[in-house]
Amino acid sequence: MFIDTIEEIKKKSKINGLITPIYNGLNISNIGSFILENYEIQNNFEKLSVIQSLEIPKKKKVVLLLIDALGFNLLNFVRNKVLLESFEEMINNGLYTVITSTFPSTTATALPSIYTLSTPGIHGALGYRFYAKEFGNLINPLFQKLSVNKNCPIKFDESWFIPIKTIFEILNDYRIQNYSIVRSDYLSSTFDKAVYRGTKEIGYLTLSDLYNKILELLTLDTVFINAYWWSIDALSHHYSPFSQTVISEIKFIDYFLKMLLEKIDNDTLLIITADHGQIDTSKGKVIKLRDEPGSSNILLPASDVRAPYIYTNGKLKKEFFEKFENIVALTKEEAFNLGLFGETINFDERVGDYVIIFKDNSCIEFISEESEVSLLGKHGNLTEDEMLVPLILYYK
Structure with missing residues (x-):
């Protein structure tokens, strides 16, 4: 079932012709509140308005699959080019809608917003590189370095970078097991340790490895599984988001989802979203x-x-x-x-x-x-x- 929120989003936008974040109900930062409510955890975070009137059954197991840079326009573009059997199955027999990213629409800001259930102005990760008075310089939080000197690494405390509670810490308070499955080479990152603070991190190497890690965790009785996949963002940067290479990659992800859908049981809710989309800048000034x-x-x-x-x-x-x-x-x-x-x-x-x-x-x-x-x-x-x-x- 498709719930079209695009006109509402455009109407609420504060800048004509563009899309400003709608943090009070139609934003990626609102997803966490719904996840907490699924586990009967009452909270005062902004709710996802688009699903408030729907009766979505509560499930013991939730899988949040975040596909980096899978924008709504990109997904629909690919759906019109090739058959995506698994996406069509979920769209036709589940809920499919549109929400907004953060500003800036970048991973360094979006992930903290999703996992702290808060806006950028509250958690403070205000971009891919930002001025930190504590360092007296621009820093790049993703790669823990001074932005103007890639050869100058820096160290910062997790609680300095993300000074508020994460969804994982809240789930721990209610004894809900939770895991985050991320790229193995990200496991030592202070950025990851900050945004995933409180969870048990598990590394993967490939998409098939991610698949098997999810299946292993789904054997647990009650669990929240957070999974991150990165390839669409990397390929979109390199080849442009609407390229044949990206189309092919989404087709491969669709097959991964086909295998996953065959395995999930009646106790499982699968949530798929993205941190942001991408725009083709190959001919941009x-x-x-x-x-x-x-x-x-x-x-x-x-x-x-x-x-x-x-x-x-x-x-x-x-x-x-x-x-x-x-x-x-x-x-x-x-x-x-x-x-x-x-x-x-x-x-x-x-x-x-x-x-x-x-x-x-x-x-x-x-x-x-x-x-x-x-x-x-x-x-x-x-x-x-x-x-x-x-x-x-x-x-x-």
Whole structure:
């Protein structure tokens, strides 16, 4: 069953022609509240409004499969190209709807939002790279390094990076067993240890390995299984999101799901979603701010080439950005008032003086690594391709 929320999302968007996050009911940060309620854990987190009127039976076992960069538009594009038997089975006999990603629409912000059930302004992971006053520099939390010097690793405490409770810690309080199955090479990451704090992490090597790890855990009586798959994001960056390579990969994932659906029993709820989508930037304009008169007033660009925060010396006026037809420059205060990071802002210093919003598939080059600018697929901003993600609920 498809519940179409797209018009509601567009109507509630705060910027015409783009998609702003709807943190109060139609956002990836709202999924956790539904999971807690499945285990009879009452909570005050924002609810998923789209399912409030539905009678979804409570299950002993929940599998949350997060497929990195599987945007709603991408999934529908592939459905129109090839037969995805398992996705069609879940869509026709389960619940299929659309929700929004976070701002920025990037993994470093989205995953903390999902697993802390909170907005970016509360948990503080405000982008792929952000200014941390404790380090006096830009940091890249995913790879634990100073952003401007890839050869300078840093160390930070898990509770500093994610200073609030995770869904796993809440489940532990109620003695609900929970596991997170992630790439083996991520197990030592401080980022993973922070966002998955409280869970038992299990590493996998391949998609078949992930499949078998899920099956092993489904033998438990009551359990929450969180599983993350990464390939769509990597391939979309390299080949572009709507490429034949990505289509083929989604077809392979569909076969993985076919095997999984054959094994899940009546006590299991399967939830599938994504952290964000991607936009094809292969023909997008690269805006080189450093070549513009007045750019010497820019101190530090942060976040992402698709969602830059611009720090200045106080002399750069908003008019500087008006020459660029494909961007909108918001002041920090305007971005906060639009609710891009949620209603509460605990880390305002992590957002620059200006927040850049793109009307198209452009990006900004300043001090970012050249390879990042040259990626054929990107994400971080507010286009439909980046912001709309699927939500699938399936049970027998």
